[in-house]
Amino acid sequence: ADLSNEESTQLNFQQEAVTQNQAQVKSDDATAMLQAMQRYRFTHENTLRVRRMLQDTQQQELPTTPITDKVSEGIAKKIDEDTIVRAARRVLERYQNAYRQANTLTTDKQLARQLGRTLAEAYTAGVKDEDCARIMTRLRTRTRTAEQQEGKELMTRTMATVRVMARRGVSSTTISDVIENGLQHDYQAREMYS
Helix, strand or coil: CCCCHHHHHHHHHHHHHHHHHHCCCCCHHHHHHHHHHHHCCCCHHHHHHHHHHHHHHHHCCCCCHHHHHHHHHHHHCCCCHHHHHHHHHHHHHHHHHHHHHHHCCCCCHHHHHHHHHHHHHHHHHCCCHHHHHHHHHHHHHHHHCCCHHHHHHHHHHHHHHHHHHHHCCCCHHHHHHHHHHHHHCCCCHHHCCC
């Protein structure tokens, strides 16, 4: 309260600079992608947006590779930079949603990361949020009373099956119906195998 507005602004600026330096992306893929963005002549604003996405991704312990891959793909295809940034944002949101969903199933961080990655890939292949929500609700109900190892296997195999079905072009609604039906009929992990 004793700081003047100028001192407070300066302090906030210094704290933000420290935070940015601590959260800087260090991966070789990200560095190569940022260099490609410079060569492609991304605006400063769009470059900052992508950097923030990568920093958010790291802070949330999400994989950065899907974002760097999406940006690199857009550059390789010579897509407009604004479109590339929007596509990268959609990828980030997809992973955030997938990991959030996975965290509702388990407190095991390693398992949640594995399930989140699998679910994000299922989203990429066409699974819709509402269909995923139905599957997750049924899966939570089934695993709530299951033995720990049995529950882990059921979650892992169920989500792998969802991903495989989506990649093979099965509609999201059909995937949800089939998986829900299997879970409702007490299918075990081995029966959910993809």
